[in-house]
Amino acid sequence: MASDDIYILGIYMTKFGKYPDRDTVDLAAEAVMAALADGGVTMKDMGILAAGCLMGQGGIGQQIQKQVGQTGIPVYNVSNACATGATALRTAIMAIKAGECDMGLAVGVEKLAGVGLLGASSAPKGAGKEWKATGRYGSVANTDGLIGTNNMPGTFAQVGMEYGHKYGGATFELFAKISEKNHAHSTLNPLAAYNKRMTLDEIMNDIMIAYPNTRPMCSANCDGAAAAVVVSGKKLKTLSLEQQRRAIKVSASILTSDPYQEACQVLPDVNTLTRIAATQAYEQAGVSPSDLDLVELHDCFATAELVHYDNLMLCEEGGAVDFFNSGATWRDGKTPVNVSGGLESKGHPIAATGIANIWEVCHHLRGEAGPRQIEGAKVGLAHVIGLGSACGVHILEKSAL
Amino acid sequence: MTTTQVPLVDYLALGAQPHLVANECTSCGARYFDRRNACASCFATEFKKVDIATEGEVRSFTIVTFAAPGVPVPFVAAIVDCGGTSVRGNVINCDPTPEKVTLGMKVRLATYSLGNDDNGAEAIGFGFEPIA
Numbered sequence: 001m002a003s004d005d006i007y008i009l010g011i012y013m014t015k016f017g018k019y020p021d022r023d024t025v026d027l028a029a030e031a032v033m034a035a036l037a038d039g040g041v042t043m044k045d046m047g048i049l050a051a052g053c054l055m056g057q058g059g060i061g062q063q064i065q066k067q068v069g070q071t072g073i074p075v076y077n078v079s080n081a082c083a084t085g086a087t088a089l090r091t092a093i094m095a096i097k098a099g100e101c102d103m104g105l106a107v108g109v110e111k112l113a114g115v116g117l118l119g120a121s122s123a124p125k126g127a128g129k130e131w132k133a134t135g136r137y138g139s140v141a142n143t144d145g146l147i148g149t150n151n152m153p154g155t156f157a158q159v160g161m162e163y164g165h166k167y168g169g170a171t172f173e174l175f176a177k178i179s180e181k182n183h184a185h186s187t188l189n190p191l192a193a194y195n196k197r198m199t200l201d202e203i204m205n206d207i208m209i210a211y212p213n214t215r216p217m218c219s220a221n222c223d224g225a226a227a228a229v230v231v232s233g234k235k236l237k238t239l240s241l242e243q244q245r246r247a248i249k250v251s252a253s254i255l256t257s258d259p260y261q262e263a264c265q266v267l268p269d270v271n272t273l274t275r276i277a278a279t280q281a282y283e284q285a286g287v288s289p290s291d292l293d294l295v296e297l298h299d300c301f302a303t304a305e306l307v308h309y310d311n312l313m314l315c316e317e318g319g320a321v322d323f324f325n326s327g328a329t330w331r332d333g334k335t336p337v338n339v340s341g342g343l344e345s346k347g348h349p350i351a352a353t354g355i356a357n358i359w360e361v362c363h364h365l366r367g368e369a370g371p372r373q374i375e376g377a378k379v380g381l382a383h384v385i386g387l388g389s390a391c392g393v394h395i396l397e398k399s400a401l
Numbered sequence: 402m403t404t405t406q407v408p409l410v411d412y413l414a415l416g417a418q419p420h421l422v423a424n425e426c427t428s429c430g431a432r433y434f435d436r437r438n439a440c441a442s443c444f445a446t447e448f449k450k451v452d453i454a455t456e457g458e459v460r461s462f463t464i465v466t467f468a469a470p471g472v473p474v475p476f477v478a479a480i481v482d483c484g485g486t487s488v489r490g491n492v493i494n495c496d497p498t499p500e501k502v503t504l505g506m507k508v509r510l511a512t513y514s515l516g517n518d519d520n521g522a523e524a525i526g527f528g529f530e531p532i533a
Contacts, residue, residue: 117469131407131515131524136435138411140524141515145472146409147527148489149465154478157463162480165460165504172499210478211464211499260442263487265433267461267480 001400005233006093007247008396009103010039013356016193016224016347018113024053024060024225028109029067031227031352035105036068039229040243043069046229047101050076050091052084052108052351055115064107073101081386082300084108085226085354086255090392092230093253102235108356109225110349116221119152119387148266153218153301154210155387158267160303161212163310169321170306172212176203179217179302179344181330186341188331188372193222193347217302219343226355245401248362251285251379252395258388270304270385274311277393281381282313285395289313292335293377294364296357298385299342309337312383312393336374339364354392357382365398409515409526410434414452419512419527421453421488432486454484455510456532462504464497477502481529483510493528507532 001007012034014027028051036042043065051061061075074095080087085108092104131140144150164170180200186192198216206214231239236247256277261269282288289312297312299305306320314335315323323329329337340346340360343353361380363369378398385391406415412434414422423432428445432453439446462479477492479502493511495501508529515524 117467129519131518131522133407133411138408140407140409141526142472143410145465145468145474145476146491146515148480148491149463149468149476149478151465151468153467154463154465158461158478158480161463161504162461207467208464209467211466213463260431262431262485263460263480265435266487266489 001233001236003232003234006096006250006253007231007233007236008228008250008358008362009041009231009236009243009247010035010037010229011227011359011362012038013191013226013352013359014224015191016222016349019223024056024109024111025063025067027223027225028060028064028107028227031109031225032064032068032105032107035227035229040240041103041229043071045103046071046073046105048074048076048092048095048104050078050088050104050106052078052088053110054079054081054084054350055110055112060109080390081388082298082350083255083354083384083386083390083392084351085356086384086392086394087354087390089228089230089355089358089394090253090255093250096230096232102232104230105227106230106355107225107227108351108354110351111223112221112349113223114221117151119150119155149210151210153213155268156301156304157210157213159270160306162267163307163320167318167321172204174321174324175212175217175302175306176200176214178305178324179203182299182338182342182344183216185331185339186345189341189346192341192345193220194345195341213301213303217344219300219348220345222347222349224347224349224352224356226352226359228355228358241401245399246366247399248365249397249399250394251287251397252281252393254281254284254393256391268387268389270389271307271311273389273391274308274383274385277391278312281393281395287379287395291379292381294336294339294361294374294380295383296338296340296360297383299338299344300348302344305337305342308383312381331372331374339372339374354384357384358394358396361396365396404517405522406525407522409524413525413527415525419510420455421510422450423453423486424448425451453486453488457481457483457488457508457529459492459502459504459506459508460487462492462502464499464502479529481508491528494530
């Protein structure tokens with residue numbers, strides 16, 4: 001192991017679901033304590049804390065410290081939409097790479113159970129007493145629903161439909177089949193918010209939210225937290241053989257934002273920044289898509305999973321439909337995708353997601369995934385997209401020990 | 402007495418032939434429906450007003466059946482390619498079903514009334530209707 005490499009030393013995710021009696025600090029503290037224990041270290045060893053809670057009031061990092069240990073280390077409270085967790089992890093990694101410390105902690109937590117539709121504007125400006133132009137577009141009324149949609153299911157529905165327009169074959173049934181796969185995968189994941197298998201008929205005939213996304217094709221709002229301890233290769237060499245054996249190498253840690261594209265002002269472009277992040281990640285890791293034993297990608301909606309097969313270059317450009325139809329992304333396929341059940345069934349407590357997907361990959365690379373273990377997994381990729389946009393891609397590799 | 406008309410958004414130009422207006426970067430041609438300090442594409446700082454084509458093709462759509470309280474559903478949200486400029490708008494004057502709304506369908510800008518305010522001013526919205 002090279003001294004300047006970065007490793008995940010300890011990692012943990014809470015069960016995702018509903019926690020009416022626990023707040024974000026409780027959930028984050030559970031994740032932190034367990035990640036530290038998993039790594040065989042304590043708060044005393046941490047040189048930095050990066051924390052995210054997108055819907056919180058800020059200062060989540062310091063609140064967590066008060067729950068688990070206040071040592072005076074720098075705290076970075078990060079916020080980067082659905083890429084918040086990945087951003088926190090990358091922040092801790094950067095601090096180690098910069099030589100400021102040799103161990104760091106990243107944590108993401110969210111309470112979203114029962115929150116409802118994300119992105120939808122509240123209290124529409126109706127026909128008031130006077131049509132008055134306000135805002136950047138000089139609008140006289142709330143434009144959500146009048147000029148397209150602001151809500152997430154509709155936005156990502158258009159992302160998938162746009163792919164279908166470009167390359168064909170992306171039918172309602174195809175998208176529903178992607179969801180069928182993820183719900184089937186979730187039956188093996190005891191930490192998923194929902195782990196019930198659903199038939200294609202059940203998925204297609206469930207409540208339509210934004211065509212072609214029915215309810216089970218949308219990510220599940222839930223509560224949850226995830227935390228990771230990262231360590232430098234140099235420091236890891238001084239730790240026990242057992243710690244070294246279970247440590248997972250971070251072969252690539254990439255964060256991108258969306259570069260200008262013609263249509264990005266009317267439909268967020270989640271493609272270009274993912275493709276750039278993936279390209280950089282494969283290059284940094286010296287890994288090609290065909291080397292990946294499993295992928296956890298950001299299936300915030302079934303329509304999004306399809307486009308990311310292409311964006312992450314798991315298939316030929318334009319070939320995502322055929323790639324899925326070949327069975328490649330089922331857990332017994334060539335490139336298993338979202339064996340955790342994905343956001344559609346595991347759930348999507350926003351800031352936790354970008355660390356929870358790393359946990360899933362690490363779990364397999366350590367050979368600790370039990371009944372859902374992908375046998376012999378050596379290399380995995382975790383991807384998140386935050387609308388606006390931010391994309392995090394991490395490539396992880398099993399320890400050589 | 403003539404009713405005063407106000408557009409739903411300031412980039413909708415009313416009159417005999419309603420159309421959308423964008424700020425176009427004089428350097429690279431990138432178009433924006435809001436104000437920018439510099440072009441997001443090339444960083445140049447000069448813009449000019451340009452009219453957007455009123456006919457186009459549906460490049461993507463969704464039929465929203467579940468929205469925020471107060472937003473009437475169902476409606477068809479779409480991205481329309483208007484002669485190379487992507488525009489966001491609803492598909493209107495068309496059944497909101499996947500049988501009637503299709504990818505690649507030809508549409509044109511259409512306006513409709515959003516009602517009058519207490520001063521008698523009428524707000525005008527826009528959408529895209531199928532070209533029969």
